[in-house]
Amino acid sequence: MNEALFSQVNRLQVEEGTLEYGVAGKPDAPALLLLHGIRNTKLLFAPILPALAERYRVIAVDIRGHGNSESYGSFSFERIVTDLIQLLDAEQLEQVTVVAASFSAVPAQMLAIREPRRVVSLVLLDGGYYSLGEVPGFNREKVVERLATTRFSSVEEAERQFAERYGTRAMPEGWMRDELLKKEEGSYGYRLPREAFSAYFQEYSVHSQPELFKQLTCPVLLLLADDSLLSKEEQHFHRQAVSHYQRIVKQAKVKMIPEAQHLLMVTHPQETVNEIHNFVSK
Numbered sequence: 001m002n003e004a005l006f007s008q009v010n011r012l013q014v015e016e017g018t019l020e021y022g023v024a025g026k027p028d029a030p031a032l033l034l035l036h037g038i039r040n041t042k043l044l045f046a047p048i049l050p051a052l053a054e055r056y057r058v059i060a061v062d063i064r065g066h067g068n069s070e071s072y073g074s075f076s077f078e079r080i081v082t083d084l085i086q087l088l089d090a091e092q093l094e095q096v097t098v099v100a101a102s103f104s105a106v107p108a109q110m111l112a113i114r115e116p117r118r119v120v121s122l123v124l125l126d127g128g129y130y131s132l133g134e135v136p137g138f139n140r141e142k143v144v145e146r147l148a149t150t151r152f153s154s155v156e157e158a159e160r161q162f163a164e165r166y167g168t169r170a171m172p173e174g175w176m177r178d179e180l181l182k183k184e185e186g187s188y189g190y191r192l193p194r195e196a197f198s199a200y201f202q203e204y205s206v207h208s209q210p211e212l213f214k215q216l217t218c219p220v221l222l223l224l225a226d227d228s229l230l231s232k233e234e235q236h237f238h239r240q241a242v243s244h245y246q247r248i249v250k251q252a253k254v255k256m257i258p259e260a261q262h263l264l265m266v267t268h269p270q271e272t273v274n275e276i277h278n279f280v281s282k
Contacts (some may be wrong), residue, residue: 004172005049006060012090014064014083016073021061021087025053030280031093033084034060037102037127037263038200039147039190041067041178044101047170047269048276055277059091063104065196067178075199077207080107081114088118095120097280102127102262103204106212113215121219123276125264129222130241133205136233140201148194151187155180158188166266213248220252221279223272225260253279 006022022042032052036044042060045052052058062069064083073079084107088096098119100108105128112119132138152158158176163169180188222245227235246252255275260268 005043005046010090011068012087014086015079017064017071017083018069019061019064019083019087020068021059023057023059023091024049025056025058027057029055029057031057031059031091031096032276032280033088033093033096033098034058035063035084035098035100035104035108036060036066037104038197039066039179039192040101043067043172043175043178044263045265046172046175048265048273051269051273052276056280059087059093059096061087062178065192067191071196075196077107077110077200077203080104081110084111085115088115094118097121097123099123099125099276100128101125101265103132103200105129106204106207109212109216112218113212116217119218121221121280122216123221123223123279125223125272126225126262129245130238131205131207131209132201134237134241136231136237138205140198140205144194144197144201147190147192147197149189151183151189152180153187155188166261166263168267170266170269209244210248213245216249216251218251219279220249221275222252222254223264223275224254224256225262225264226256226258229259229261 006024009022012019034045036042041062045060049058064080065071065075096118098108098111105124108122109128112122155177158180179191181191183189227238242254246254257264257268257271264272
């Protein structure tokens with residue numbers, strides 16, 4: 001699986017853990033750092049990775065606690081940022097565009113603030129512009145319990161359910177293998193431990209928006225899913241949040257992909273690639 005998508009897969013020792021990341025594309029081309037959503041892995045970008053690799057040097061990382069990246073300590077957005085800085089050092093990346101999906105859009109913005117000379121632009125894929133705790137109907141304890149106790153009879157069953165939910169067969173067979181862990185009773189659950197779900201959702205729920213957003217200086221593309229697929233209450237919340245984000249991050253460009261669901265790279269890979277390229281190439 002990794003061999004089909006990446007020219008090499010590297011492991012890096014970081015503070016109280018290890019990171020695994022894949023590298024693809026042209027070594028001398030502009031660099032893209034891809035950050036996946038919660039409970040996923042670098043293989044979430046499988047539908048768009050080959051197209052991006054034709055134009056860019058692509059580095060896709062398993063975030064701490066996910067996939068084949070291990071953590072021997074606590075989980076926090078600050079630790080994610082520190083891990084990513086070490087990765088940029090290891091790969092000798094002086095300039096990079098960060099493409100971050102869902103929850104990872106918050107540490108991506110933190111990284112851009114910590115490393116303003118290195119992060120030349122940000123592409124935020126349907127995340128990072130609001131606090132999760134303010135989303136209508138969101139209950140952190142219930143979500144953590146549900147995800148921590150989710151079980152599948154097999155990797156194939158997990159992939160079948162994912163395909164049904166997102167209405168696509170764009171993902172390669174076996175892509176969820178690194179996302180899941182076989183339990184003692186023989187079923188499969190998410191590899192990300194309960195304490196990581198709890199810590200990451202807690203940080204996404206309470207991060208201070210104005211203090212974070214107003215420090216951003218690089219160009220930002222906020223690429224959104226189609227909010228017409230949401231309930232009226234959720235739609236109102238997200239539209240208000242986008243307006244709030246734009247008032248603070250005045251350099252942000254906002255685009256919506258019609259009919260796209262939350263994981264844009266899965267439901268609308270070509271449109272996602274086009275928007276990334278149009279933004280990065282300007």
